[in-house]
Ligand SMILES: Nc1ncnc2c1ncn2[C@@H]1O[C@H](COP(=O)(O)OP(=O)(O)OP(=O)(O)O)[C@@H](O)[C@H]1O
């Protein structure tokens with residue numbers, strides 16, 4: 001680490017519509033360090049980074065880059081100077097190829113007419129991808145890739161440029177363990193090359209594994225900066241939430257009842273086959289597996305968002321015919337999707353409107369919405385889930401990532417589902433809010449609801465599941481009881497090991 | 501913040517109203533005949549047909565779709581109603597059947613779009629031609645005249661209600677009903693939701709197909725209503741009635757600030773948008789501007805409005 005900071009942000013203030021979200025933040029970054037930026041959902045991490053890269057303008061304060069005062073007016077400006085960002089929300093154009101996405105806005109061209117050097121771009125992007133250890137065909141349309149793969153393209157895009165400062169806003173939220181390992185290798189290499197990395201994540205293990213220093217924001221203020229080696233988990237969490245949080249997972253005392261939900265030989269040609277499992281009353285069934293194993297597709301099929309090619313589903317002994325999501329909802333099944341931006345939320349609508357959508361029946365009479373009841377319930381939900389918002393009418397688009405996730409969660413609590421399917425329920429959610437979500441899951445199962453939780457975070461799978469089902473390449477490779485479940489067993493089954 | 505951002509929203513929404521006021525003031529200064537009670541009622545009557553269609557178009561555009569067939573539905577609805585009247589059918593029944601026919605034509609659009617998975621632009625481009633063709637077949641390419649002399653039918657287009665032209669009353673009633681549907685019902689919620697994010701709406705359990713079919717049916721019904729009003733006013737049905745009306749309707753919606761990509765907008769804006777177009781037409785006529793130039797001015801105003809809107813959004 002050199003002695004002069006490459007980036008120094010001083011006394012940064014920022015308000016949106018007269019609500020101050022950054023209240024004089026200081027932040028400095030040195031070349032060759034990986035610096036974690038931590039804080040609860042809505043603490044202002046993304047906003048601070050957006051100010052650094054010229055997406056937002058600060059109301060007050062100064063940014064020095066390599067010792068000189070800078071004001072960027074667009075991310076492109078910042079990129080020219082060597083500051084690249086991987087945003088929390090994906091920015092991939094689905095119809096363009098992987099290579100086209102990677103070179104978007106900085107295409108390689110021939111001579112004065114600007115004809116595109118397509119071959120060269122395809123070749124180069126393939127190189128970058130290989131460097132990251134990813135096997136993706138660079139001429140494939142980006143929309144056909146999984147979320148995790150799309151994320152890797154963004155990373156490849158960012159490091160393809162001559163980057164001196166790399167900002168990563170929750171880059172691993174959608175990545176598998178293997179992909180994360182690759183990413184960390186790349187990050188270590190970049191650090192050796194003297195690149196300064198700002199790393200935002202809600203995953204504690206990662207922070208302590210890869211970062212040199214940690215700066216914590218709380219409510220738009222810098223609380224402090226610590227060396228990773230001399231601090232610990234508890235201290236950081238306390239700095240983040242301002243109080244002791246205690247155990248990460250609330251105690252799970254499950255009272256499991258009779259069989260409730262049965263999936264029998266569910267198949268979808270080419271994606272998954274002969275999926276058979278059951279969920280009992282009050283049970284949380286964790287579903288583990290690598291990215292692309294088909295977990296999400298199985299859940300979407302159960303929910304009626306995809307057609308099945310065979311198999312049966314029954315709830316409480318009654319066979320269900322689900323062809324559309326509304327059939328599933330009517331039967332008492334709720335589904336929290338993994339991609340909140342495309343599938344979970346209607347970004348242009350308010351918190352209230354989003355929360356209420358699956359519950360419109362409850363809040364209306366002969367098709368007319370009962371606004372008072374609706375508003376009251378929305379306010380309850382906001383309190384219950386501690387959604388950080390200026391009020392029920394705020395557009396969900398302007399909520400922080402974690403708070404958006406809470407809105408998605410809240411949507412489904414209203415229908416009081418018998419079975420709730422959660423696909424990556426705590427992605428991008430801060431430690432405190434995670435615990436709240438776990439508590440809600442416990443509360444729901446205590447009331448006799450059943451939960452299926454798909455998750456790529458093993459600690460979460462191990463901490464919350466009563467049983468763990470492991471999927472590998474579209475097949476169930478193991479169903480493990482809570483007592484017998486451990487990381488090794490799950491990973492073995494997830495990579496195609498033997499059935500236990 | 502809530503109050504403030506809401507306030508900000510309403511300032512933005514004031515745009516179309518300010519535009520209307522501005523145009524009215526300019527025209528009032530330039531032409532002394534403009535701001536008279538007679539002329540204003542005249543403008544309102546002229547506006548009503550476009551406004552009624554544009555209300556339906558607002559629903560369609562809010563879902564992220566478009567309906568090019570409104571003019572043809574107007575013509576076929578008008579012709580069918582006129583035909584029934586000419587054959588001596590009870591006028592009320594004839595009108596109801598005419599409206600139903602419009603709704604069914606709209607439903608056909610909806611079915612093609614949802615079940616056939618055809619893009620709304622293409623689907624309604626096709627039905628626009630089909631419905632127009634059917635109108636020509638039905639009327640044999642000639643106007644249908646000699647309709648009923650029933651007072652109640654004459655009222656629809658020519659009558660007055662406490663001094664207000666009946667078409668204007670029809671327009672206002674339609675406005676209030678549709679405003680209510682959009683703002684206060686689960687159906688209206690669904691319209692905004694689908695336009696905002698269809699995938700998320702589907703996964704939230706909205707019956708997306710059914711909602712869309714409803715939206716196109718409403719638009720069909722309103723187009724037929726406009727057609728019947730026109731028929732009554734002219735006391736005949738013209739096979740070429742309503743040609744290019746879809747453009748004025750879309751213009752009214754856009755002028756009113758509704759986003760063509762769906763999910764954002766309001767029906768009040770459409771009313772104002774229709775008024776802007778009507779006032780412009782009327783004012784330019786009074787000023788003896790040639791109809792060729794009128795088109796240029798109208799197009800210019802639409803462009804300006806959209807550009808200003810862009811600025812505000814940025
Ligand atoms: N464009 C905007 N308009 C209004 N409010 C905004 C806007 N962008 C952010 N905010 C608000 O600013 C606050 C900070 O948001 P920010 O996205 O920086 O949080 P974050 O620390 O990145 O959270 P997370 O961990 O959930 O991603 C939030 O309360 C958010 O609602």
Ligand SMILES: [Mg+2]
Pocket residue numbers: 045046047088169400401
């Ligand atoms: Mg963020």
